[in-house]
Amino acid sequence: MRTFGVVAVLLAMLFVIASCSVQKSPSGTAPPVVERPEPVTAAQVVALQIGDEYDEAAGEVTNPTTTFAADTPAIHVRADMSGLTTDAMVHCILRAVEATDAEGNVIQDTNIASWQKPPTGEESTLYFEFTPEEEVWAAGTYAVEVSFKGELITSTELTVE
Numbered sequence: 511m512r513t514f515g516v517v518a519v520l521l522a523m524l525f526v527i528a529s530c531s532v533q534k535s536p537s538g539t540a541p542p543v544v545e546r547p548e549p550v551t552a553a554q555v556v557a558l559q560i561g562d563e564y565d566e567a568a569g570e571v572t573n574p575t576t577t578f579a580a581d582t583p584a585i586h587v588r589a590d591m592s593g594l595t596t597d598a599m600v601h602c603i604l605r606a607v608e609a610t611d612a613e614g615n616v617i618q619d620t621n622i623a624s625w626q627k628p629p630t631g632e633e634s635t636l637y638f639e640f641t642p643e644e645e646v647w648a649a650g651t652y653a654v655e656v657s658f659k660g661e662l663i664t665s666t667e668l669t670v671e
Contacts, residue, residue, distance in 0.1 A: 552593035553591060553592070553593040553594050553600075553658040553659070553661070553663055554591065554592055554593050554663060555589050555590070555591050555656055555663050555664040556590045556591060556592050556633075557588075557589075557590040558587070558588070558589050558590075558654075558656070558664060558666060559571035559574055559586075559587070559588040559589075560574065560575070560576055560585065560586070560587050560588075560654060560666060560668065561573045561574040561575050561585075561586050562575060562578055562579075562582045562583075562584070562585065562586065563586065564584075564586035564588075564637070564639070569588070569635065569637070570588070571586050571587075571588050576666065576667065576668045576669065577668070577669045577670075577671060578647065578668060578669070578670045578671070579670070579671060580646040580647050580648075580649055580670055580671065581645075581646050581647075582642075582647060582670070583641065584639050584640060584641045585604065585639070585640040585641075585654075585668065586637070586638075586639055586640075587602055587637070587638040587639070587640070587654055587656075588635065588636070588637050588638075589602065589635070589636050589638070589656050589664075590633075590634075590635050591629065591633065591634050591635070591636065591656075591658075591663070592632065592633045593632065594629040594631070594632055594633070594634055594658065595629070595632070596628065596629055596630075596631065598658060598659045599626040599627060599628055599629075599658075600626065600627055600628070600629055600634070600636055600656065600657075600658050601624060601625070601626045601655075601656070601657045601658070602624065602625045602626075602627075602636070602638040602654065602655070602656050603621050603623070603624040603654070603655045603657075604621070604622045604623045604624070604640045604652055604653075604654055605619070605620065605621050605622060605652060605653045605654075605655060606618065606619070606620045606621075606622050606648065606650065606651075606652055607619065607650070607651040607652060607653050607667065608650050608651050609647075609648035609649060609650025609651065609652065609670065610648055610649055610650055611644070611648040612644075612646065612648070617648055617650070622640070622643070622652070623640050623641075623643075625638045647670040648670065649670050649671060650669075650670060651667055651668070651669055651670075652667070652668045652669075652670065653665050653666065653667050653668070654666050654668060
């Protein structure tokens with residue numbers, strides 16, 4: 511008889527636990543699906559050329575590199591892009607990640623220069639040229655950032671030695 515009482519108590523406890531763990535929505539339907547927002551733009555950089563020489567006639571960076579001498583006259587960037595619309599500008603920023611100028615001043619996370627250009631169509635090739643404010647570039651790490659409609663599309667690091 512005593513075993514029967516213990517079994518009855520255990521079954522009652524099991525029933526209480528099982529009924530507490532099952533949750534149903536008030537209407538008996540599944541919870542709503544949370545939709546993720548679509549990206550602002552479908553723009554992408556198909557090819558990015560960065561270098562210290564540019565052939566205007568060919569429209570090509572002729573000496574591609576991501577390592578530059580401090581006395582490099584210009585940093586050339588060519589971005590082949592797709593998924594663009596003509597209602598906004600493409601922005602290209604040269605940002606000092608961490609660089610040190612000739613006087614020993616450290617420049618961190620600072621936009622050095624920026625360009626904005628309109629795309630010519632859904633697929634566009636855009637050219638940007640950056641020149642140093644002083645006679646030479648500050649030595650360190652930089653990033654070329656291309657964005658469209660406020661969305662960063664690509665970022666590539668450079669080094670100035």
